[in-house]
Amino acid sequence: MKISVLGTGAVGQTIGTKLVGLGHEVKMGSRDANHVKGLGWVKANGVRASLGTFLEAASFAELVFNCTAGRASLDVLGGLGPALAGKVLVDVSNPLDFSNGFPPSLFTPPGDSLGEQLQRALPACHVVKALNHISADVMVDPKLVASGDHDALICGNDAGAKARVSELMQSLGWQRFVDLGDIKAARGMEGYLLLWVSLMGPLGTAQFSLKIVK
Amino acid sequence: MKISVLGTGAVGQTIGTKLVGLGHEVKMGSRDANHVKGLGWVKANGVRASLGTFLEAASFAELVFNCTAGRASLDVLGGLGPALAGKVLVDVSNPLDFSNGFPPSLFTPPGDSLGEQLQRALPACHVVKALNHISADVMVDPKLVASGDHDALICGNDAGAKARVSELMQSLGWQRFVDLGDIKAARGMEGYLLLWVSLMGPLGTAQFSLKIVK
Numbered sequence: 001m002k003i004s005v006l007g008t009g010a011v012g013q014t015i016g017t018k019l020v021g022l023g024h025e026v027k028m029g030s031r032d033a034n035h036v037k038g039l040g041w042v043k044a045n046g047v048r049a050s051l052g053t054f055l056e057a058a059s060f061a062e063l064v065f066n067c068t069a070g071r072a073s074l075d076v077l078g079g080l081g082p083a084l085a086g087k088v089l090v091d092v093s094n095p096l097d098f099s100n101g102f103p104p105s106l107f108t109p110p111g112d113s114l115g116e117q118l119q120r121a122l123p124a125c126h127v128v129k130a131l132n133h134i135s136a137d138v139m140v141d142p143k144l145v146a147s148g149d150h151d152a153l154i155c156g157n158d159a160g161a162k163a164r165v166s167e168l169m170q171s172l173g174w175q176r177f178v179d180l181g182d183i184k185a186a187r188g189m190e191g192y193l194l195l196w197v198s199l200m201g202p203l204g205t206a207q208f209s210l211k212i213v214k
Numbered sequence: 215m216k217i218s219v220l221g222t223g224a225v226g227q228t229i230g231t232k233l234v235g236l237g238h239e240v241k242m243g244s245r246d247a248n249h250v251k252g253l254g255w256v257k258a259n260g261v262r263a264s265l266g267t268f269l270e271a272a273s274f275a276e277l278v279f280n281c282t283a284g285r286a287s288l289d290v291l292g293g294l295g296p297a298l299a300g301k302v303l304v305d306v307s308n309p310l311d312f313s314n315g316f317p318p319s320l321f322t323p324p325g326d327s328l329g330e331q332l333q334r335a336l337p338a339c340h341v342v343k344a345l346n347h348i349s350a351d352v353m354v355d356p357k358l359v360a361s362g363d364h365d366a367l368i369c370g371n372d373a374g375a376k377a378r379v380s381e382l383m384q385s386l387g388w389q390r391f392v393d394l395g396d397i398k399a400a401r402g403m404e405g406y407l408l409l410w411v412s413l414m415g416p417l418g419t420a421q422f423s424l425k426i427v428k
Contacts, residue, residue: 110319146427191408198402213360214422
């Protein structure tokens with residue numbers, strides 16, 4: 001599949017590398033098509049890896065990962081409406097505000113979420129919130145934690161888009177999914193990050209996840 | 215032990231009943247010492263159960279549960295400083311704002327939590343945030359979910375107070391604890407409620423909990 005990864009940071013690089021390894025054609029999107037880290041990633045990942053502007057990357061792919069920093073996501077994605085129309089956007093970003101240090105708070109107002117803001121800004125795109133609740137290495141290799149016996153949370157307005165994202169996640173090793181419903185549930189998936197940042201210290205690692213039991 | 219439960223709602227009644235059953239002397243606190251639901255609870259629970267004003271209940275006990283509605287907690291507890299000095303307050307409340315319907319949002323501002331607000335209002339009291347992240351029936355009977363194989367989250371500034379609360383929770387059946395550190399971690403324990411309310415529908419029950427795996 002042709003997949004784009006918007007953002008050249010650790011999350012984008014980790015996801016992009018895994019997807020190239022699985023045989024997908026992956027274009028990384030950046031503000032600058034000659035971005036040094038992006039070019040380094042292309043060089044390391046061979047012929048199926050490429051770099052372009054955010055617009056080139058959005059135009060290239062059937063399925064797009066938003067791996068930009070939460071603070072920048074609306075600014076970057078808001079301008080890509082026509083290129084993303086009818087496509088699936090996997091939003092792994094979080095609205096974290098580090099302006100007062102650690103632990104971060106959320107910059108979204110009560111009763112809203114970054115996932116919903118992106119869906120409103122991109123009404124013709126199918127936004128699926130997924131993978132935002134785990135560290136990048138676990139996103140692409142869930143078996144790093146408890147042999148993969150933990151839950152992937154997912155939400156979005158379009159059932160077909162969620163099915164495509166779930167299928168791709170299964171190819172990464174994800175076994176258990178909890179479909180939280182429409183994109184409003186991004187409030188909970190992002191709100192959980194406030195707990196995530198509190199767990200990391202006591203657990204002594206960012207390689208952890210949730211198993212929801214009933 | 216002499217324990218008080220502030221609040222006559224379902225959570226207060228469930229906790230109070232369980233503690234009486236374990237042999238503790240339990241006073242339920244209410245705005246009105248002749249509160250009808252409170253008197254009904256006393257009648258159903260025998261000689262170790264009693265009812266009083268919030269102040270009488272706070273004065274009576276060594277350990278106090280805050281089971282008031284989140285919206286009312288600061289108003290009720292803020293006036294009990296001298297009665298609660300040196301005591302342990304187990305805060306099971308949540309800052310849920312239902313003014314825009316379901317799902318609720320949080321009424322606390324970014325970078326704060328109800329647990330911290332209570333600790334600031336009651337500087338001589340040892341506030342321990344616990345049990346706010348599960349339904350009342352599971353709070354007092356954790357084996358209802360996955361034979362008890364899931365995590366109790368706890369935080370607070372005083373290690374001795376957390377140890378006392380953990381010991382009491384063990385007597386309820388809790389086996390696994392994650393100590394998140396000082397009361398600041400209440401932000402995460404309360405923020406998780408945004409996910410909790412999204413999980414309840416898809417899971418088809420409020421009887422669920424988290425097992426944190428790494």
